[in-house]
Amino acid sequence: MFCLALFSTTAIISGDQYGRVNLLYLLLLFVAWPxxxxxxxxxxxxxxxxANSISSLLALPIWPRAWKDALSQLKRDDLQPAWLFCQSQKMALIFSFGCxxxxxxxxxxxxxxxIWRSTLLRAExxxxxxxFISIPWLPLESAQPLMGLVEASRDSRLQLNDQLSSAxxxxxxxxxxxIVYSLLPxxxxxxxxxxxxxxxxxxxxRSKVNSERQLKHLYEQQQMQKPPQQFTKMQYVSTFAEPFVILNWTSLPEALQDKLSAVIGVPEHIYQLAGNCDLQLELQAQRDSRAKLLIVAAWEPPMGELQDFMAQCQGVLMPLDWNAEQFTALNELHLEEWRRFCQSQVHWQLQQPQGLI
Structure with a gap:
């Protein structure tokens, strides 16, 4: 971005063969455009x-997978808007500095x-x-426009101007x-x-710390109950024999989706249901007649929206945990929370893949 600004500005500022630069063009570049x-x-x-425009742009196949996975992690943590805004301003700042x-x-x-040239405009x-443009630096008199200087800077093919030396x-x-309209803002x-x-x-x-504390508190309360509640048992599977589809309720990176497919088999379709997805897509996923594998982030507590979605279909619930591009073992507190949740879902079975970690 710096090199682009450097070369483009140099080409414009160099002017014609006599070193003359149209002042009006510079105002378009350094005032109107910023x-x-x-x-x-x-x-x-x-x-x-x-957000939809950015998602469409990021869906293009030109980005490296590592970038897309990193952006998925930012989106999962609800940091993507702030990060993209910061990066866009950094690029614009570099461009301004290059100019x-x-x-x-x-x-x-x-x-x-x-100089300045115009058929319709006059110095007045x-x-x-x-x-008006120079109001922000009004105390700096040497950088203020003067009527005489404006008249002296006008260049015309029909009239020779001997005062161009002062321009x-x-x-x-x-x-x-x-500085005022491009760099400082x-x-x-x-x-x-x-x-x-x-x-x-x-x-x-802070949200993650509070969530961990709440889960720990619920787990301690559960351990004190007599008799202990019987939770849904965790089943471990090595592969899915029947054709199945994945319902991706979280922003699972593509690299980890490939690793999961290498262990349990390749799904016939993957429904991306993370974030504010289209309601029509949720209905399509619920009505799909193939076996369903619902992927959720283990550290995220089950919400009412997920419960409402699961009430309309049946399948296998698989909480997963990962760091960067590696799957990690599930935290015991998170596992107990999902067992409690799955206990009330009569049409769903809690499972974990063997050989994933």
């Missing part, structure tokens, strides 16, 4: 359809003259716009426009996005 991109960023941040670097580089090693039209002083104005948004991401990570960590 403001439009900021507006686009804010619209995406508050838009409900942005400023290219601008300073051209000023150092080239004699640039800033251009000056108020330039003056090189526009560089301060252009530099301040880049992205820098502020990047710091805000970083803080938001750190806060989201801390919130997820």
């Amino acid at each position: 403001l439009l991109s900021l507006l686009f960023t804010l619209v995406l941040a508050v838009s409900k359809s942005s 400023i670097t290219a601008f300073v580089f051209v000023l150092l090693f080239n004699d640039v003259t800033f 039209h251009v000056f108020p716009v330039l003056q 090189s002083s526009w560089w301060r104005y252009v530099l301040m426009a880049q 992205r820098l502020l948004l990047f710091f805000w996005g970083t803080k938001k991401l750190a806060s989201a990570i801390a919130s997820v960590a």
Whole structure:
């Protein structure tokens, strides 16, 4: 991104064979475009359809599997929006820094003259716009536009202008426009996005700690009950003989889906039901006549939404735990919680695959 900004800005700033650069083009590049991109960023941040757009983009087969698995982990922890916002601002900040670097580089090693050309506009039209743009750096008088300078910077093929030598002083104005409208807003948004991401990570960590405490408390209470409750026994299977489909209720990475298929067999279809999936997809999965294997994250407590879904069909419930791209053994507290939950699901059987870990 830095190299793209460096080369594109250098090509524009270099100007024609006489070193003349159209000031109006620079305003489009360094003022209009940054403001439009900021507006686009804010619209995406508050838009409900942005998540669907990002999911469609990530579904393209051009991304490495490791990236998609990492993004699935972020989505599972509800960190994907904050992470994507932070990364987008980082890329925009790098682009802005590349533009400023290219601008300073051209000023150092080239004699640039800033002019403006227009068939319809006159100096009386251009000056108020330039003056309005320069309001944020009003105390810096050397970077403020002057009516005389605007008139002297106009270039016309029909009229020779001997005052173009003074037009090189526009560089301060252009530099301040880049800093104020391109660099500083992205820098502020990047710091805000970083803080938001750190806060989201801390919130997820606290949520996991609280969940562990609640499970431990429930487990201790259960152990004190007399007589002990009989839970659903865990069955271990090596493979599925009949044709089956997987109902992926969690964001199981694709690499782990392949490992699971290598142990229990290849499913005929995988229904991705994680997150806010389409209701039509849930109905299609429930009505599928093939054997169903419902995959859930072992550390996530069973919710009422899952119970409502399971009440409309039958099959095998398989809680799994993993770290990065490796399956791990189930925590005993998590296992007891899923046993209690499956006890009330008469049409479902709790199972674990053999040889997965």
